[in-house]
Amino acid sequence: MTSPLLSEIGVGPTQVPASSLAALLARWLPRQRWFTGQGRDITGVSVAAATKLSADCYHLLVRVDQRGSSDGAYYQVLLGVAAHVPPRMGPSLIGEVEARPGERLLVYDAVHDHRAAIVLLERLRRGGTMGHLRFESLPRTSVPCGLTPRVLDVEQSNTSIVYGDELILKLFRHIQPGMNPDLEVTGALARHGFTQVPAPVGWFQTEAPFWSTLGMVQPFLTESTDGWELALQSGGRRTGFTEEAYELGRTTGELHMALAKAFPTDIGPVDLPVRQADAMTHRLLRAAASVAELRPHVQALQEVYAAVVTAGGDPPLQRTHGDLHLGQVLHAQGSWHIVDFEGEPAKPVADRRAVRSPIADVAGMLRSFDYAAQSGAVFLPHWADRCRDAFCAGYGESGGFDPRAVPAALRAHEADRAVYEVVYESVYRPDRITVPMTAVARLCAARGARAPGSSDRPAEEA
Incomplete structure (x- = not known):
C-alpha cells in the first residue's frame, strides 16, 4: 500500500518533487547500518505514510522494493527539508533537490536535528x-x-x-x-x-x-558500560573477565526464569530435538547456498545438529532474548542489565516473538566471548574459554540447569549461531568472516567431544 503523500513535503510554498526524493533515498538507504536489504538492487522507493512534525521536518514511512523480493520493506525516516542547514548537520545530508527552477533545497536525516x-x-x-x-x-x-x-x-x-x-x-x-x-x-x-x-x-x-x-x-542507565567494552578493557589490561562473566551468566539465568513466568507456554520437550535439528539444517542449507565458505562444512555441521537428536537434553521452549551478546548488556551500579529485546531485525516479527530454546541465548553469549578474544586486543591465554566456562557456571546457579550438562545441544546451538554470523559478516563485514568460520571449523572438528569450551579445541590450538 502506497500513497502519493509527498505533496506536503516542502518549505513554505515550495514542494520537493516525489521523483527527486525517491532517487535520493534509493542512494542513501543502502548506506545505512539499519538497512536490511544489503546486496539487492532497489527497484522502487515510495512513501507509504507521511506526517508533518514541524515546519521543516516530516515523519515518513518509506517502502522499498528490491529485486528478488515479492514484498516491500518499510523503514522509518525523519526527513528534514530546508534551504540551509547548520554546518554540524553536514554528515546527515541525504542530498539536494531542485524544488522549482533556480531554487535548491537540502534534504537531511532529521534524527540528528x-x-x-x-x-x-x-x-x-x-x-x-x-x-x-x-x-x-x-x-x-x-x-x-x-x-x-x-x-x-x-x-x-x-x-x-x-x-x-x-x-x-x-x-x-x-x-x-x-x-x-x-x-x-x-x-x-x-x-x-x-x-x-x-x-x-x-x-x-x-x-x-x-x-x-x-x-x-x-x-537511561547513566555511567554504564556495555559488556563488549568491558571485555575489551579486560583484554587490554591483561586481566581476567571470569567474575564478570559469572555474574552475567547468573543474570541471564534469572532473565530466562522471569521470561518463562511472564510468557507461560504449554509446549513441552516432545520431539523437540528433531524439530531443532531440522530447523538448524534448514538454516544451514540456505546459508550455504549464499556463502561458499560454508559448503565444505555442511555435512559435518549436519552431524553436529543430528547429535542433539540422539543425546537429547535440550530444555523446553520459551520466550528468550533472541539476539544476546556482549553488546546487549550494560554494567551499571554494580550489576548487569539486559537491553534490546527486538531480536534479529531482518527476521519477521512473528519469528522474533516465537519461543526458542534458552540455550540459543547462551550460545549467542559464548560466541560473543569468542569475538572479543579475536578483536585484536591483548588477551590472556584461553581468555574466551575461561569466560565461557564462568558464564555457564553462573547460568547454572540461577537458570535451572548448567548448559555444560547438555553438551550436544550447546554445541549445536553455538554452531547454528556461528552459521548465522557467517552470513551476516559476508554481507556487512566481509573482512571479519574468518571469526565465525574459525568457530565453524572448530565445532565441526570437535563433534563428539565432551563439551564446548576449552576441551573442544583441537590439540594444536590448546
Whole structure:
C-alpha cells in the first residue's frame, strides 16, 4: 500500500518533487547500518505514510522494493527539508533537490536535528495523535521536558537518542506490522517485577500503512558500560573477565526464569530435538547456498545438529532474548542489565516473538566471548574459554540447569549461531568472516567431544 503523500513535503510554498526524493533515498538507504536489504538492487522507493512534525521536518514511512523480493520493506525516516542547514548537520545530508527552477533545497536525516528530537519527546510527553502517529506513555509516568538530546554514535540496527542522560528513545528503523518484541518483552518483565531490564515509560506507533511500534522510551542507565567494552578493557589490561562473566551468566539465568513466568507456554520437550535439528539444517542449507565458505562444512555441521537428536537434553521452549551478546548488556551500579529485546531485525516479527530454546541465548553469549578474544586486543591465554566456562557456571546457579550438562545441544546451538554470523559478516563485514568460520571449523572438528569450551579445541590450538 502506497500513497502519493509527498505533496506536503516542502518549505513554505515550495514542494520537493516525489521523483527527486525517491532517487535520493534509493542512494542513501543502502548506506545505512539499519538497512536490511544489503546486496539487492532497489527497484522502487515510495512513501507509504507521511506526517508533518514541524515546519521543516516530516515523519515518513518509506517502502522499498528490491529485486528478488515479492514484498516491500518499510523503514522509518525523519526527513528534514530546508534551504540551509547548520554546518554540524553536514554528515546527515541525504542530498539536494531542485524544488522549482533556480531554487535548491537540502534534504537531511532529521534524527540528528536537535529540534526534531525535541519535538518527538514533547509529543511523547503530551500523548495523543498526530497524523498517522499515536504517542502514549504509561499511567503516572512523567516524561520531563527541556532535556537536551544527543544521538548515540554506536553500531546498531536502530537509532537511539539520549535526552539529558535521563531517558533514551529507540527508533526502530525497519518497520514490520505488530508490536515490536522490545516493547512487548520489557513491558511484561516490568509487570512481573524483573528489575535488570529497563522498563518502558513511553512509546509511539503508526496506524498506517499498518499498525506497528515505531519507538520506545526507557530510563537511561547513566555511567554504564556495555559488556563488549568491558571485555575489551579486560583484554587490554591483561586481566581476567571470569567474575564478570559469572555474574552475567547468573543474570541471564534469572532473565530466562522471569521470561518463562511472564510468557507461560504449554509446549513441552516432545520431539523437540528433531524439530531443532531440522530447523538448524534448514538454516544451514540456505546459508550455504549464499556463502561458499560454508559448503565444505555442511555435512559435518549436519552431524553436529543430528547429535542433539540422539543425546537429547535440550530444555523446553520459551520466550528468550533472541539476539544476546556482549553488546546487549550494560554494567551499571554494580550489576548487569539486559537491553534490546527486538531480536534479529531482518527476521519477521512473528519469528522474533516465537519461543526458542534458552540455550540459543547462551550460545549467542559464548560466541560473543569468542569475538572479543579475536578483536585484536591483548588477551590472556584461553581468555574466551575461561569466560565461557564462568558464564555457564553462573547460568547454572540461577537458570535451572548448567548448559555444560547438555553438551550436544550447546554445541549445536553455538554452531547454528556461528552459521548465522557467517552470513551476516559476508554481507556487512566481509573482512571479519574468518571469526565465525574459525568457530565453524572448530565445532565441526570437535563433534563428539565432551563439551564446548576449552576441551573442544583441537590439540594444536590448546
